[in-house]
Amino acid sequence: MKRIVRWVGLSATAALAACAMPSDVSDVQMILGSKATSGTPFAQALFQEYQAYTAQQVQTEVEWVDASDTARKGLRAGAGEAVLPDELSQRPIPASALPELTAARARLMAYFAGGATQRVPAAAAKAQVAFDCWLEQEAEGIAKGPCRTTFLAHEPMLKKAVGVTEVAADTRRDFTVTFALGSAQISAQAAQTLKEVVAAQAQMRAPVVMVAGFTDTLGSADANMRLARQRADAVTAELVKLGVNPAIIAEDALGETSLAVKTQDGVAEAKNRRVEITLGSATWSRAGYGGYAYGGGGHGWGGYYGAHSQAVFFAPGSSKLSAEAIERLKQVVVAQKSMKPLSVRVIGFTDRTGSAATNARLSRERAQAVATEIAKLGGTTTSVEARPGETWGMGHDGRARRVEILFDY
Numbered sequence: 001m002k003r004i005v006r007w008v009g010l011s012a013t014a015a016l017a018a019c020a021m022p023s024d025v026s027d028v029q030m031i032l033g034s035k036a037t038s039g040t041p042f043a044q045a046l047f048q049e050y051q052a053y054t055a056q057q058v059q060t061e062v063e064w065v066d067a068s069d070t071a072r073k074g075l076r077a078g079a080g081e082a083v084l085p086d087e088l089s090q091r092p093i094p095a096s097a098l099p100e101l102t103a104a105r106a107r108l109m110a111y112f113a114g115g116a117t118q119r120v121p122a123a124a125a126k127a128q129v130a131f132d133c134w135l136e137q138e139a140e141g142i143a144k145g146p147c148r149t150t151f152l153a154h155e156p157m158l159k160k161a162v163g164v165t166e167v168a169a170d171t172r173r174d175f176t177v178t179f180a181l182g183s184a185q186i187s188a189q190a191a192q193t194l195k196e197v198v199a200a201q202a203q204m205r206a207p208v209v210m211v212a213g214f215t216d217t218l219g220s221a222d223a224n225m226r227l228a229r230q231r232a233d234a235v236t237a238e239l240v241k242l243g244v245n246p247a248i249i250a251e252d253a254l255g256e257t258s259l260a261v262k263t264q265d266g267v268a269e270a271k272n273r274r275v276e277i278t279l280g281s282a283t284w285s286r287a288g289y290g291g292y293a294y295g296g297g298g299h300g301w302g303g304y305y306g307a308h309s310q311a312v313f314f315a316p317g318s319s320k321l322s323a324e325a326i327e328r329l330k331q332v333v334v335a336q337k338s339m340k341p342l343s344v345r346v347i348g349f350t351d352r353t354g355s356a357a358t359n360a361r362l363s364r365e366r367a368q369a370v371a372t373e374i375a376k377l378g379g380t381t382t383s384v385e386a387r388p389g390e391t392w393g394m395g396h397d398g399r400a401r402r403v404e405i406l407f408d409y
Contacts, residue, residue: 028058031071034078042117043077045125050074053129066136073132085109086132091139101138102208104131104151109205111158123157130154173200173279176260177235181218181268184230186238194235197277198242206279209244211235213253216272217265225255235275236316251316311402312370316351319365321373329370332405333379341407343382346371350388351400359388370403382408 031051051074057067077083085108088101108131117124133147175197177190186194201209213232215224232251239249261271312325321329336344348367350359363386371381 028054028067028071031074031078032058034075040080040117040121042121042124043080043082045122046083046128047074047078049125049129050077053133070132085128086135088135091135093135093138094141094143097138097143101135104134106206107155108158111155113205116158120157123154127151127154127158173204173206175200175277175279177275177277178270179231179273179275181273182227184227184234186234190235191238194238194242194277197279198239198244201244201279204279208279209239209249210276210278211239211249211251212276212278213251213255214258214260214272214274214276215256216267216269217256217259217263218268221255225253228255229253231273231275233316235277239277240315249316311349311404314366314401314403316401317362319362319369321369325370326373329373329379329405330377333374333377336379336407339407343408344374344380345383345385345406345408346374346381347385347387347404347406349400349402349404356388360386363388366401366403370405374405 031047031054050070054067054070054074057070073083085105088098088105093101108127111127112124130147130151134145134151137145137147175193177186177193179185179190180187197209200206211232213228213230213235215228215231217224219227232253236249236251256272259269259272260274261269263269263272312321312328314320314325315322346367348363348365348370350363350366364384367384367386371384374381
């Protein structure tokens with residue numbers, strides 16, 4: 001039977017079948033029979049927690065493939081390597097669980113940045129592994145399972161004795177810039193605010209920058225939607241110019257549909273002519289619309305889709321490969337040469353913010369750019385496909401601006 005493997009990096013298993021591969025068994029046996037050899041107290045505690053979790057996965061759940069993934073993380077931690085909590089994009093998380101999990105991971109990373117791994121290494125390690133387990137349970141349809149309970153029980157131990165509210169405040173920041181009547185021009189005051197946004201994003205290491213454009217009610221709804229898009233585009237362009245990674249920007253245009261100041265139709269209200277920028281959360285709370293974007297963060301662009309897959313990401317409207325994406329593709333080529341798949345498929349995607357014609361062209365250009373780069377790096381591709389406008393969340397979902405590389409066996 002033909003087997004399809006979505007490439008997940010050099011540390012991935014060579015096949016994702018129902019039964020375990022020899023490498024899976026080997027990694028599990030290695031961690032269960034070894035001890036942490038180096039690293040900080042947190043790294044050693046993390047090794048022990050991943051070791052215990054691996055044993056549970058094998059002995060209780062009989063999940064060898066998941067156990068091997070856990071084992072590899074534990075072995076890396078035991079060797080003194082920095083191992084981060086899993087990204088949400090590594091598993092097919094239900095949409096209903098995304099906001100809580102996104103916020104939980106943001107808090108966890110804030111605690112770590114605030115020194116929790118030094119203050120309480122055992123509790124920090126327990127919380128990290130519980131979070132990884134929580135993701136796994138949600139992906140398997142176990143809503144609000146025991147691992148979530150364990151994470152929430154240990155979270156208070158990670159907070160600073162003084163200034164706990166500071167962590168909560170730093171997990172979300174909101175900014176607003178306003179525009180002149182009928183204009184999408186960035187004013188001097190707006191430019192200064194956007195500099196503050198960039199500084200805050202760098203300080204917080206916010207994983208998501210959400211940009212939403214709005215108008216007042218003067219003019220037609222269609223014209224206002226176009227103007228809102230132009231304003232959002234202008235803010236996004238300025239943020240990228242100032243150094244924000246375009247892969248973490250999720251952009252949307254709401255036109256006159258969500259007013260800061262409620263007015264009748266045909267009213268020119270200055271406070272409604274705005275773009276809102278939100279850092280560090282996966283949901284805009286005021287209007288109830290959400291967006292998700294992944295990648296960057298200094299760890300290489302990539303995210304998992306479906307059960308196991310990885311993609312390189314693109315800026316809105318762009319088919320240009322970033323330096324990070326090229327580094328990721330170098331790993332793809334190395335993996336291809338070592339794993340020797342029967343075929344390599346490259347599939348380009350877009351979000352749904354552009355026209356059908358634009359998205360069809362853009363998805364094809366992205367896929368072709370990746371295929372060309374793979375060939376340049378010494379690899380080969382069997383086919384290049386385009387799937388414009390295919391996304392999981394809102395139309396501006398940052399995960400949709402991607403190209404996937406699939407190995408077939």
